[in-house]
Amino acid sequence: MSDSRPIGVFDSGLGGLTVAKEIFRLMPRERIIYLGDTARVPYGGKSEETIRRFGLQDARVLLDLNVKMLIVACNTVSSVAIDYLERNIKEVPVIGVVLPGARAAATRSAAKRVGVIGTAATVRSGAYAKAINSIAPDIKVYAKPCPLFVPLVEEGLIDNDITRLTVQHYLYEMVDLGIDCLILGCTHYPILMEVIQSTVGNRIQLVDSALWTAKEAHHIMKALGAEYPAPITPGLTDPKEQPKKAGQFSVEASEGFAASRFLVSDVTPNFESVAETLLGAGLPSIEKVSVEELEEKEP
Amino acid sequence: MSDSRPIGVFDSGLGGLTVAKEIFRLMPRERIIYLGDTARVPYGGKSEETIRRFGLQDARVLLDLNVKMLIVACNTVSSVAIDYLERNIKEVPVIGVVLPGARAAATRSAAKRVGVIGTAATVRSGAYAKAINSIAPDIKVYAKPCPLFVPLVEEGLIDNDITRLTVQHYLYEMVDLGIDCLILGCTHYPILMEVIQSTVGNRIQLVDSALWTAKEAHHIMKALGAEYPAPITPGLTDPKEQPKKAGQFSVEASEGFAASRFLVSDVTPNFESVAETLLGAGLPSIEKVSVEELEEKEP
Numbered sequence: 001m002s003d004s005r006p007i008g009v010f011d012s013g014l015g016g017l018t019v020a021k022e023i024f025r026l027m028p029r030e031r032i033i034y035l036g037d038t039a040r041v042p043y044g045g046k047s048e049e050t051i052r053r054f055g056l057q058d059a060r061v062l063l064d065l066n067v068k069m070l071i072v073a074c075n076t077v078s079s080v081a082i083d084y085l086e087r088n089i090k091e092v093p094v095i096g097v098v099l100p101g102a103r104a105a106a107t108r109s110a111a112k113r114v115g116v117i118g119t120a121a122t123v124r125s126g127a128y129a130k131a132i133n134s135i136a137p138d139i140k141v142y143a144k145p146c147p148l149f150v151p152l153v154e155e156g157l158i159d160n161d162i163t164r165l166t167v168q169h170y171l172y173e174m175v176d177l178g179i180d181c182l183i184l185g186c187t188h189y190p191i192l193m194e195v196i197q198s199t200v201g202n203r204i205q206l207v208d209s210a211l212w213t214a215k216e217a218h219h220i221m222k223a224l225g226a227e228y229p230a231p232i233t234p235g236l237t238d239p240k241e242q243p244k245k246a247g248q249f250s251v252e253a254s255e256g257f258a259a260s261r262f263l264v265s266d267v268t269p270n271f272e273s274v275a276e277t278l279l280g281a282g283l284p285s286i287e288k289v290s291v292e293e294l295e296e297k298e299p
Numbered sequence: 300m301s302d303s304r305p306i307g308v309f310d311s312g313l314g315g316l317t318v319a320k321e322i323f324r325l326m327p328r329e330r331i332i333y334l335g336d337t338a339r340v341p342y343g344g345k346s347e348e349t350i351r352r353f354g355l356q357d358a359r360v361l362l363d364l365n366v367k368m369l370i371v372a373c374n375t376v377s378s379v380a381i382d383y384l385e386r387n388i389k390e391v392p393v394i395g396v397v398l399p400g401a402r403a404a405a406t407r408s409a410a411k412r413v414g415v416i417g418t419a420a421t422v423r424s425g426a427y428a429k430a431i432n433s434i435a436p437d438i439k440v441y442a443k444p445c446p447l448f449v450p451l452v453e454e455g456l457i458d459n460d461i462t463r464l465t466v467q468h469y470l471y472e473m474v475d476l477g478i479d480c481l482i483l484g485c486t487h488y489p490i491l492m493e494v495i496q497s498t499v500g501n502r503i504q505l506v507d508s509a510l511w512t513a514k515e516a517h518h519i520m521k522a523l524g525a526e527y528p529a530p531i532t533p534g535l536t537d538p539k540e541q542p543k544k545a546g547q548f549s550v551e552a553s554e555g556f557a558a559s560r561f562l563v564s565d566v567t568p569n570f571e572s573v574a575e576t577l578l579g580a581g582l583p584s585i586e587k588v589s590v591e592e593l594e595e596k597e598p
Contacts, residue, residue: 039349040339045453050338050565124568148461151450154344162447162468165461266349269419292591 001225006031006260007217008067008092010058013041014271015150015187016073017278019097020260021251022214023071027221028254029228032261033065037291039266042150043076044119044186051121052081056088057291061263063091068226071217072096075186075209076119079127093220100216101183101209102131108205109139111180115204116143117170118185119150128185142177146170146186153188154274159195167192167199175200183207191277228256251281258284265291300524305330305559306516307366307391309357312340313570314449314486315372316577318396319559320550321513322370326520327553328527331560332364336590338565341449342375343418343485350420351380355387356590360562362390367525370516371395374484374508375418378426392519399515400482400508401430407504408438410479414503415442416469417484418449427484441476445469445485452487453573458494466491466498474499482506490576527555550580557583564590 007030009020014036023030037043037058043051055077059070069092072078072085078096086094105114105128116128122145129141148166157163174182182204184190190208197206221227251257262283264271275283306329308319313335322329336342336357342350354376358369368391371377371384377395385393404413404427415427421444428440447465456462473481481503483489489507496505520526550556561582563570574582 039345045567045569046338046565047567120568147454148447148450148456151447155446157447162461162464165464169459169461266345268344268346269423270344 002229003068003226004229005066005068006033007069007071008033008035008062008065009071009073010035010037010062011073011187012036012043012054012076013038014274014278017275018187018190018210019071019073019213021279022211023217024251024254024257025249026214026218027227028256029231030256031228031259032256033062033067033263034260035061035263035289035291036265038264038268038271039291042119043074044121044147044150046121048080048121048125051077052084054291055081055085059085059089059094061289061291063089068092069217069221070094071213073187073210073213076121079118079122079125079185082127093224095213095217095220097187097209097213098127098185099131100212101185101207102128103135104212105181105183105207106132106135106139108207109179109181111178112136112139113177113179113181114139114141115174115177115179115182116141116185117146117149117182117189118143120145120147122185128183142174142179144170144174149186149192150188153191153277154270156273156277158191163192163195164199167196171196171200175204179204181205181207183209185209188278251279257281260284262286263289265289301528302367302525303528304365304367305332306368306370307332307334307361307364308370308372309334309336309361310372310486311336311342311353311375313337313573313577316574317486317489317509318370318372318512320578321510322516323550323553323556324548325513325517326526327555328530329555330527330558331555332361332366332562333559334360334562334588334590335564337563337567337570338590341418342373343420343446343449345420347379347420347424350375351383353590354380354384358384358388358393360588360590362388367391368516368520369393370512372486372509372512374486375420378417378421378424378484381426392523394512394516394519396486396508396512397426397484398430399511400484400506401427402434403511404480404482404506405431405434405438407506408478408480410477411435411438412476412478412480413438413440414473414476414478414481415440415484416445416448416481416488417442419444419446421484427482441473441478443469443473448485448491449487452490452576453569455572455576457490462491462494463498466495470495470499474503478503480504480506482508484508487577550578556580559583561585562588564588
């Protein structure tokens with residue numbers, strides 16, 4: 001069994017490209033249709049009602065394009081609206097980024113103290129704490145919103161004193177609380193991994209939701225027999241035959257990348273540099289779509 | 300002659316409250332209907348096409364409420380779309396924040412070197428340079444986008460090392476270029492006035508667009524005889540009779556404030572603290588409106 005339809009991935013903006021990158025790494029044959037709602041980004045400071053409405057509009061754009069699976073790469077939508085999306089979408093499996101990240105942290109924290117950083121809406125929802133405690137009720141979860149991280153990444157201020165000071169500002173309390181696991185609960189944050197790690201120290205393990213979400217998607221597709229068809233000449237392009245170390249990975253080398261589509265609701269002037277930062281590769285092309293037109297049809 | 304209709308003021312978010320504040324200070328009897336497009340804020344990184352579309356949608360909401368004047372308190376919309384709005388709106392005078400700020404700077408710069416800071420879109424448009432050079436062609440204008448200033452203000456990081464470092468990061472070049480006048484070309488920036496002034500030094504005069512826009516609106520309303528009707532018992536509430544020093548000003552003391560309306564496209568969780576920071580007073584109440592529904596009717 002196989003399924004040649006693309007995987008749908010959406011985010012409030014371009015941050016979800018870090019999830020797309022992990023999908024290309026783990027499943028190089030898969031095609032992705034990515035949607036970034038760049039006209040209305042960011043979602044992290046908006047109300048739950050608006051986040052639910054925008055999330056369903058985004059999902060509908062991808063469902064109309066016949067995707068085989070929907071990955072909610074946005075931590076904010078995953079935290080606030082995943083139940084709402086699951087209730088409203090019956091056509092395909094819907095995967096958020098919260099549960100995979102929470103599961104990874106729950107099984108890794110020996111100290112039983114986990115930190116979560118994300119947008120204001122992600123933290124307010126308590127979604128990571130609920131997910132972690134549903135697996136391990138004895139784990140204490142400390143969450144902290146870090147609204148400056150996304151603009152710092154989008155400004156390209158990665159290895160910079162402003163960023164180091166900001167990381168200290170947000171995280172010093174959490175380090176004092178004795179966490180040994182920190183969930184990067186926003187798709188932009190993996191870009192800051194090195195500066196965060198050097199600030200919090202090596203005793204604290206960083207959990208990248210993007211990576212664990214791609215693994216979860218891989219498991220589900222295998223279980224459903226929904227993987228992209230194997231090549232006609234087996235072995236030639238099978239990734240198992242061409243083992244790559246993490247450092248060697250290049251998104252462009254994935255078969256699925258060139259056949260993937262990247263949709264945005266606004267062609268923002270800085271999308272090329274931001275995409276390059278997040279994906280580690282330039283986007284082959286982008287297409288502008290409207291996400292607002294379903295407004296009137298909603299429940 | 301007088302006109303008791305309210306003044307319409309809109310912004311991409313709550314930043315335009317700094318303009319509203321100056322209106323209440325200069326014209327305490329005037330009622331304002333303020334619209335903040337908090338569901339889609341910020342506009343500064345979006346494309347010109349999207350900024351024009353959103354700006355006209357915002358304007359239409361206020362025109363439908365019978366305002367006597369439209370103040371585009373958003374520097375991004377004023378920079379990118381003021382001509383477009385003027386072409387599409389014939390009912391009432393439309394005032395942007397760029398021209399008043401540019402005029403103030405052009406008449407103040409002895410060194411003939413003016414700096415402008417704002418969003419990416421404001422800087423890219425070159426609107427301030429065009430406006431300044433239409434008045435004084437010999438003035439050199441240096442512009443710099445400062446995308447981190449808005450999130451810093453909204454995080455409440457005003458008197459903070461991160462903010463000082465960020466101000467240095469953005470402005471050290473401009474100081475070296477010998478400007479003697481710096482336009483704060485974004486409605487959030489007046490909140491950072493002290494930290495900016497202490498960083499660039501007292502030799503550089505800061506020009507607050509919000510203040511000069513309120514003055515411009517005042518002039519135009521006087522010229523048109525469109526001011527709010529004088530009180531029946533003259534003198535009692537006439538601001539001229541009760542001179543106040545700048546430090547004494549309180550928005551709540553303005554007659555027009557309590558009768559003003561504050562509309563938002565999303566009731567964001569942090570609107571109260573952000574409004575308090577920008578207006579220097581809590582909002583009496585807010586009303587949620589839809590700004591998107593005119594989508595299909597546009598030219």
